[in-house]
Amino acid sequence: xxxxDTPLPPSYLxxxxxRKGLLAWxxxxxxxxxxxxxxxxxxxFFFVAVGIGLVMRLVQLTAFSHLITAETYNALFTVHGxxxxxxxxxPGLPAVFGNFFLxxxxxxxxxxxxxxNLASWYFYMAGATVVITALFTGHGAxxxxxxxxxxxxxxxxxxxxxxxxxxxxLGFSSMLTGIxxxxxxxxxxxxxxxxxxxxxxxxATYSTAWIQLLATPILAITLxxxxxxxxxxxxxxDPTKGGDPLxxxxxxxxxxxxxxxxxxxxxxxxITEILPTFAQRPIxxxxxIAFSSMAIAGVGSLVWAHHMFTSGLSQxxxxxFSLLTMIVAVPSxxxxxxxxxxxxxxxxxxxxxxxxALTFIFLFCIGxxxxxxxxALAVNVHVHDTYFVVGHxxxxxxxxxxxxxxxxxxxxxxKMFGKMYxxxxxxxxxxxxxxxxxxxxxxxxxxxVMGMPRRYFHHLPRFDTGHDIATVGSWILVLGxxxxxxxxVHALFKGEKAEDNPWGxxxxxxxxxxxxxxxxFQEIPTITTEAYHFPQEEIG
Amino acid sequence: MSxxxxxxxxxxDGSIAHPGYGTFVKVWIAxxxxxxxxxxxxxxxxxxxxxxxxxxxxxxAWLVFYFFMHLKYEGPLLKVVVxxxxxxxxxxxxxxxxxxxxx
Numbered sequence: 001x002x003x004x005d006t007p008l009p010p011s012y013l014x015x016x017x018x019r020k021g022l023l024a025w026x027x028x029x030x031x032x033x034x035x036x037x038x039x040x041x042x043x044x045f046f047f048v049a050v051g052i053g054l055v056m057r058l059v060q061l062t063a064f065s066h067l068i069t070a071e072t073y074n075a076l077f078t079v080h081g082x083x084x085x086x087x088x089x090x091p092g093l094p095a096v097f098g099n100f101f102l103x104x105x106x107x108x109x110x111x112x113x114x115x116x117n118l119a120s121w122y123f124y125m126a127g128a129t130v131v132i133t134a135l136f137t138g139h140g141a142x143x144x145x146x147x148x149x150x151x152x153x154x155x156x157x158x159x160x161x162x163x164x165x166x167x168x169x170l171g172f173s174s175m176l177t178g179i180x181x182x183x184x185x186x187x188x189x190x191x192x193x194x195x196x197x198x199x200x201x202x203x204a205t206y207s208t209a210w211i212q213l214l215a216t217p218i219l220a221i222t223l224x225x226x227x228x229x230x231x232x233x234x235x236x237x238d239p240t241k242g243g244d245p246l247x248x249x250x251x252x253x254x255x256x257x258x259x260x261x262x263x264x265x266x267x268x269x270x271i272t273e274i275l276p277t278f279a280q281r282p283i284x285x286x287x288x289i290a291f292s293s294m295a296i297a298g299v300g301s302l303v304w305a306h307h308m309f310t311s312g313l314s315q316x317x318x319x320x321f322s323l324l325t326m327i328v329a330v331p332s333x334x335x336x337x338x339x340x341x342x343x344x345x346x347x348x349x350x351x352x353x354x355x356x357a358l359t360f361i362f363l364f365c366i367g368x369x370x371x372x373x374x375x376a377l378a379v380n381v382h383v384h385d386t387y388f389v390v391g392h393x394x395x396x397x398x399x400x401x402x403x404x405x406x407x408x409x410x411x412x413x414x415k416m417f418g419k420m421y422x423x424x425x426x427x428x429x430x431x432x433x434x435x436x437x438x439x440x441x442x443x444x445x446x447x448x449v450m451g452m453p454r455r456y457f458h459h460l461p462r463f464d465t466g467h468d469i470a471t472v473g474s475w476i477l478v479l480g481x482x483x484x485x486x487x488x489v490h491a492l493f494k495g496e497k498a499e500d501n502p503w504g505x506x507x508x509x510x511x512x513x514x515x516x517x518x519x520x521f522q523e524i525p526t527i528t529t530e531a532y533h534f535p536q537e538e539i540g
Numbered sequence: 541m542s543x544x545x546x547x548x549x550x551x552x553d554g555s556i557a558h559p560g561y562g563t564f565v566k567v568w569i570a571x572x573x574x575x576x577x578x579x580x581x582x583x584x585x586x587x588x589x590x591x592x593x594x595x596x597x598x599x600x601a602w603l604v605f606y607f608f609m610h611l612k613y614e615g616p617l618l619k620v621v622v623x624x625x626x627x628x629x630x631x632x633x634x635x636x637x638x639x640x641x642x643x
Contacts, residue, residue, distance in 0.1 A: 214628070250636055250639070302635060305635070305639065313643070314640075314642035316642040321635075
């Protein structure tokens with residue numbers, strides 16, 4: 001009997017094992033279900049952190065400045081940062097879309113280590129639980145900022161040790177996912193799926209996985225040292241005991257700067273999948289994009305000290321890291337050039353995923369260019385620790401990774417759930433998201449240049465107007481987010497059935513039913529063409 | 541298949557020569573001697589202890605990698621991977637020293 005004659009296995013959403021319902025989900029080793037477990041938990045944390053951000057903006061309005069105390073404000077920006085960075089943006093695209101689509105895109109039935117994959121999610125949830133417990137136990141939520149800088153983090157009476165331990169556990173989740181993806185790509189590619197036939201999302205995930213694997217242990221050990229120093233008083237970082245607080249900053253940023261690329265590389269990968277589909281032509285400069293992902297991963301690991309230009313580094317180090325920071329902008333610019341060139345003379349179909357992908361490119365360019373400004377030593381010294389930095393990283397993290405996350409969700413939603421959302425509702429949500437986003441974060445860039453320091457509870461009257469605009473922007477942005485996710489939740493329950501290939505995509509996920517069957521493929525496909533092979537291009 | 545244990549043939553040639561316990565004991569003795577030397581050097585002041593750590597510890601680590609962790613009997617790919625890792629570490633050290641050494 002041929003594969004075509006065999007009845008299709010049921011969708012991965014159907015429980016076929018001995019366990020049913022929630023238990024079936026919590027014990028599933030199916031990569032698609034694990035991807036959805038991540039999606040549900042991550043979006044929950046995302047909305048908690050959005051709520052915290054909203055409160056932080058509200059208290060910057062003069063009328064609401066007494067809503068919370070300064071200590072609570074310190075705790076809120078710490079918690080907002082920890083949740084957004086460690087629970088949403090770092091695991092973001094790799095854990096959700098990497099898990100769901102990586103095996104499908106390379107023609108595999110699952111990841112290389114399915115049980116380890118589930119264990120990664122449990123590590124993630126354990127870490128998240130510990131972090132959230134730290135907020136409500138001990139002597140109050142940590143007030144150090146998400147960076148846990150010493151020596152303050154060594155001496156503050158708040159619950160730093162537990163929060164740091166939570167971040168340590170989250171690191172394990174990240175490392176295990178990285179190992180899994182590297183092994184999957186090396187060992188489970190379908191016959192004919194050569195390295196340069198892989199969709200570029202796989203290249204992005206592959207580069208990310210190496211950073212997850214190599215950089216995360218450094219943070220894990222550093223965080224353990226903080227706990228040891230707090231509990232046993234060893235003097236590695238504490239200057240009163242002969243320790244070096246700058247060593248902590250070095251070790252923290254050796255991980256945390258590459259972590260920025262853990263956040264942005266898969267986002268770039270998702271955008272690289274979306275653009276060819278809606279331009280109906282192959283990606284421009286496949287190899288340049290693939291190698292630029294690896295270059296970003298490599299060079300991006302060597303630029304960490306640009307976070308420390310005003311900390312008292314040697315002048316030689318400052319110059320070295322400033323130069324290296326400029327270099328890392330090159331592969332990022334290559335990607336932007338290739339994306340725009342892909343659209344040039346394409347048959348553009350302006351669907352919602354493309355709208356958010358283009359929004360990503362626009363906002364990421366602002367984030368990237370302000371990053372180059374910050375890499376320049378003289379500018380950095382002037383705007384260090386001001387709202388300019390806050391605006392910059394929100395343009396990269398939210399305007400970049402966040403918008404790419406939304407674009408990827410819109411692109412793959414019909415495949416993941418077999419339902420189609422209301423396109424009109426998504427278009428309508430875009431306006432408040434885009435307007436609110438820029439009112440909020442562009443104003444921060446301006447406030448920063450004017451001298452507004454970050455993490456301050458009070459501000460001078462001359463910053464009132466800027467704060468008012470940013471706060472109103474935050475309301476508009478949240479309205480857009482509610483409309484966006486409202487449309488998706490509505491589609492989950494009442495959406496029309498999606499076609500197997502609603503966008504005319506040519507990568508492997510569009511060759512299987514929506515939602516995908518268990519084990520993805522009836523028969524492992526044999527790949528004979530390049531990743532973005534559009535038949536009409538050949539005719540043209 | 542995904543849960544099955546790999547057979548020796550799936551590991552490559554599957555016939556790795558075992559060095560025998562004699563070699564392991566000799567390496568162990570060398571490690572003990574080097575540890576003793578390290579302790580001895582630490583008695584001659586802090587700089588002597590630091591130089592001892594910098595010079596002797598890599599040798600010990602190499603012995604452990606090479607014999608106990610079977611690097612000696614692995615193919616060139618794994619050796620290259622270890623060298624790349626060491627190279628990465630050295631780059632990190634060099635960049636760190638670009639700060640510490642010039643402060």
